[in-house]
Amino acid sequence: MQSRNDAAASVSTQAPKTEHAVISTFDLFSIGIGPSSSHTCGPLRAARIFVNDVIESGVHEQIHSLKITLYGSLALTGKGHMTDMAICWGLQGVDPEDMSVDVATLPAKFDSVVDTKHIEIRSGDIAKVVKFDIENDINWRMDKALPRHPNAMQLSVFSDNGDLLATNTFYSIGGGFVVHDNTEITENVFYKSIKKDTVDKSRREVQVLNDDGGVASNAVTQPHKDVPYPFHTGDELLALCQKHNLTIAQIVYNNELTWYTPEEIDAKLSSIWKAMDDSILTGISASDEYLPGPMKVKKRGKMLYNRLQSGLYRGIPSPSPVNSTSLAQHSKLHGDVTHPLPPIPPRRNNEVKSIDFIMCYAIAVMEANACASRLVTSPTMGSAGVLPSVLKYYLEFLSHDQHNDIRQFLLTSAAVGMLIRRGATISAAEGGCMAEIGSATSMAAAGFTALNGGSTKEILQAAECGIEHFLGVTCDIPHGLVQVPCIERNYLGAVKAICAAQLALSTGGDHVVSFDESIKAMRETAALMSTQLKETSLAGLATSVKIPVSVPEC
Ligand code: SF4
Structure with a gap:
């Protein structure tokens, strides 16, 4: 008999040897x-x-x-x-x-x-x-x-x-x-x-089964179709792009033509984005105050959106230098106002607008997720806030061609997701949160870099950066609920994705660690991580957080 601690199998340290990474974008992104x-x-x-x-x-x-x-x-x-x-x-x-x-x-x-x-x-x-x-x-x-x-x-x-x-x-x-x-x-599809x-x-x-318990019907193997641009690794994808003078998104698009017509690809990408966008809307339209479950986590997506719309973030001048008398009159001030290092009063205009919008979008999606709403796996549900929040921000504030940008972002990020899925894992039960938020961050970083006209090398550098800084991150959810730390981690993953993209775009794709090396590190890290920290709720926050049922805070 195994103990509870044995109740998760370990991912292999060996990457698949032969099969390529290509699956359909619409297997990676699906509505559920x-x-x-x-x-x-x-x-x-x-x-x-x-x-x-x-x-x-x-x-x-x-x-x-x-x-x-x-x-x-x-x-x-x-x-x-x-x-x-x-x-x-x-x-x-x-x-x-x-x-x-x-x-x-x-x-x-x-x-x-x-x-x-x-x-x-x-x-x-x-x-x-x-x-x-x-x-x-x-x-x-x-x-x-x-x-x-x-x-x-x-x-x-x-x-x-x-x-x-x-x-x-x-x-x-x-x-x-x-x-x-x-x-x-280990099959491709x-x-x-x-x-x-x-x-x-x-x-x-x-x-x-037959009456005697034998198998009456066996599997019949049929080969699946070959794609025109198979790739096993990031290096191979880069070489394909260079050889055929195609972008990553174009490579993925051409592979999709194996299964779908151009019209179907277009329609599917549009419906994927619509479902992502709807999940943001669901989160910011929520009427309940708390998420379901014993932790009574307070919803914040709607509040954040209302603040963004109400002007609290807009154009309020910074407070003038203050003396100790006016400091002392500030109702929320903590600390000794006569101290040589006087405390700083709370600011009403502490906006970092891009981050605030991304935070709102990511949290909204994940609150919708916690309430069992309809979402898009990107690449998973637990990490479903990262890509939509990054793309939503781009479409709302930076895009000049929303239709093309949606296609570029989703197809580029899909290639990165395929490579991670082949070379490591997108399953938290195998690789902890590194496999979910790390993968989503890497995908979003690649997509955001593509939207900014990044080269293939820059896109892969951004993808690498997205994984590298999530290596070893655990999945240790209290009460088995996809709430803490998941909701905030999606927001942080989205911000990190944009940071990774900005860094790659600023440095021209030069990097020490390659995308393939980071995937290999991810796979090996997953194999070494304790099963207690891989979506079993047996350790970490799952056991350290003791939230009284009456405390309504995350
Ligand atoms: S902590 Fe676990 S459940 Fe939550 S987002 Fe990360 S992998 Fe998913």
Whole structure:
């Protein structure tokens, strides 16, 4: 029997050897429901895939009951991440990318399962009501991780006499990507889709069991299409750009043409940005004062936006030099006003406008995320505030061509995300917060550099800088909630991304540490980090922060 401390597997120190990094931009950026890509989006998708496969295999008519086992990090932090709710929504056929689905109605769907101890599993028009008692039919194995990945879940369905009809084990490997036992984790193309015609058959097979428990249906491997510009490393990407006189965004765009028409690419990029922008709007329009959960974290996105709009940040002259009498009259002043080093009164015009707007946008997205709103994995939900806040700032204050800038930013940052995902990890259960906010910061730094006309070398330098300064950063969330330190860390990641871009643009791409070296360092750091600090809520802030339920502050 393993202890709770063993309940997360370790990432390998070895980078994948052969396969290239290219996946679709629209696998990297996908629309889902927060608060976590690995603990909410992934399990929801896995549940949908399982139900689809079971229905397609024809065994659904015989299903009487359903059982689920969650392992490792999924079990340890799944309650705070709403993993049980997400699985129910997936089983019920909820499609988060269907914009007609009102996410506000979803908690009621979960409550009905809790109350009735039954669930209607659904794929399209085919549905079946089966016995499913949330209390007893989800087994939270906090003591055990499966060796393949820390985020594992097994779904099984049974007949009315208790015979196992079908089972499959899925791994939620970060960013909403899902693989199962018939899928190689090191393959290039993971699937986020449940639509059979959009993914290789080899990635979709459910193990349908014979009466004797043997596997009745095996996976059939089909090759996936080659892209015109495959790249394994940042150096290779740089060489491709130079050889073909293309920008990083153009390389990624041309690769996307493997799967989509220009019109589809355009439409998809627009809808990704719209969902990002909507998540900012959701955060600054919030009506509740506190985030859900026992910590009673106060929402700040709306307040920050109102301050930006109300003029508190605008043009108020600095106070004139003050004497000790006027200092003493200042109501918020702390300290001895007669001291030779007099205290400084609070300023009302302490604006650093760009930072203040970015802070507002990033915090707004992450407060929406904490409330299980619809967001874009960029590359994960936990880090979903970084890219939108940086792009929003650019579009609002610097852009002269919003349509092109959105495409440039998303496609450039996608290339960086692909390289990190291949060479290291975007899963916090494998690499701590370095894997989430570090990756997002690197991606945003690259995108911001591209928007400022940076060269390919400068873009890759900015991406390197974004990772380098998050190496070793832990994921140690109290109560398993994506709130502390996540919300503020997104804001700090966004600011750091712009700093990295500005530095790269100022120094012409000259740097000591290459982007590939920083990815290698990230992978090795992830392997050396304690599993207690990788999204298990077993150490760090998760155990040091003792917040009384009555204290409404972060
Ligand atoms: S600490 Fe970082 S990695 Fe962990 S949940 Fe929060 S944002 Fe994600």
